[in-house]
Amino acid sequence: MPREFEEALAYVVAETDSPARLDRFVAGVFPQYSRTLIQRLIRDGDLLVDGAAAKPSRIVAPGDLIEIVEIPITEIDAKPEDIPLAIVYEDSDVVVVDKPAGMVVHPAPGNYDGTLVNALLFHFRDLSAMGGFRPGIVHRIDKDTSGLLMVAKNDFAHNALSAELKAKKTKREYVAIVEGVIRNNFGSVDAPIGRDPRDRKKMTVTPAGKPAVTRFEVIERFPANTYVKCVLETGRTHQIRVHMQALGHPVTGDPVYGKKGEADPHGQYLHARTLGFTHPRTGASLTFAAPLPAYFEAKLNALRRS
Numbered sequence: 001m002p003r004e005f006e007e008a009l010a011y012v013v014a015e016t017d018s019p020a021r022l023d024r025f026v027a028g029v030f031p032q033y034s035r036t037l038i039q040r041l042i043r044d045g046d047l048l049v050d051g052a053a054a055k056p057s058r059i060v061a062p063g064d065l066i067e068i069v070e071i072p073i074t075e076i077d078a079k080p081e082d083i084p085l086a087i088v089y090e091d092s093d094v095v096v097v098d099k100p101a102g103m104v105v106h107p108a109p110g111n112y113d114g115t116l117v118n119a120l121l122f123h124f125r126d127l128s129a130m131g132g133f134r135p136g137i138v139h140r141i142d143k144d145t146s147g148l149l150m151v152a153k154n155d156f157a158h159n160a161l162s163a164e165l166k167a168k169k170t171k172r173e174y175v176a177i178v179e180g181v182i183r184n185n186f187g188s189v190d191a192p193i194g195r196d197p198r199d200r201k202k203m204t205v206t207p208a209g210k211p212a213v214t215r216f217e218v219i220e221r222f223p224a225n226t227y228v229k230c231v232l233e234t235g236r237t238h239q240i241r242v243h244m245q246a247l248g249h250p251v252t253g254d255p256v257y258g259k260k261g262e263a264d265p266h267g268q269y270l271h272a273r274t275l276g277f278t279h280p281r282t283g284a285s286l287t288f289a290a291p292l293p294a295y296f297e298a299k300l301n302a303l304r305r306s
Contacts, residue, residue, distance in 0.1 A: 013064040022049065023056035026066060041068060045210070045237060051197040052208035069195065078107050078135070083119035088288050093157040093281050094150060095124065095136075098290040101146040101267055106134040120151060127151070128158035138162055139170075139235060144255070147174070147272025148290050152280075160280030165235065171276030171287065174230045174240055175219065177269035177299060178249040179259060182226045188215040189243040193236040202256060203238045205246045212236040214243045222303040225252060229273075240270060252299075266295045 011029050020028075023042060027035045039056050041047040048067045049058065060066070086098040099105070099116055106117045120127060120136050127136030134140075136151040138161045152158035164170050194209025196202040203209075213233035220227040226249065230240045238257070244250055245257040253264030276287035292300075 144267025
């Protein structure tokens with residue numbers, strides 16, 4: 001069984017607490033977490049101070065509210081499962097998979113099995129350990145988003161692919177159907193994204209968030225929808241979904257950021273269509289494309305007939 005934590009996952013810094021770096025302080029408050037894991041939680045926006053992202057080096061002060069908003073499980077907890085995978089590319093360092101909509105990328109509370117990680121552990125003997133409780137995972141896409149993900153088989157590949165992501169050199173293009181008609185053929189959204197203080201499970205555009213940039217291009221217009229290509233310059237949680245909502249054009253079928261009462265059984269119409277990166281060992285430039293899922297094509301055809 002996955003580990004469950006009974007301890008409180010929120011802590012208010014007391015007047016009697018000694019000043020310390022955030023990562024070191026939290027390691028003392030929650031000793032079941034390693035400092036490395038705490039730093040990862042901070043980096044991923046899963047550990048907040050007063051509802052906002054913070055740096056590991058921040059010095060805590062009395063009254064600070066420290067919250068862990070997502071409880072991870074360890075790599076040991078993830079069990080191999082014989083789940084079919086659409087493998088687009090594989091060699092001794094890297095795997096590229098086409099994830100279906102509805103599949104969670106890694107185990108987390110409420111989703112301990114049936115994830116991409118469970119499938120990867122069954123199909124591949126070697127996966128990088130740098131992902132910790134997300135073995136092999138270099139980057140993520142949402143449960144209801146389909147499309148391409150790169151997976152590292154070893155730490156050498158993981159380091160190189162992560163560095164390229166951080167340098168914003170990885171090519172990541174998505175296609176989406178959004179609500180409303182976008183009049184401009186091209187555009188971009190440059191707006192920081194952070195946790196929604198009113199709902200910790202959601203993200204929002206906020207000055208306290210991390211920098212986020214999404215570029216978009218109109219592919220096709222319909223009477224009440226637009227088919228767009230979105231290019232990520234950063235990789236924040238729910239970035240395209242949050243940015244398109246901020247524009248007034250939420251992704252069609254989005255159960256969280258879309259129109260209320262209009263959720264689609266397939267979830268949001270968002271597909272990671274193109275992925276390009278430099279091979280970590282050979283230096284070759286690799287680019288892959290994933291066809292649209294059948295339900296996505298059917299939705300486009302229905303809109304063309306409207």
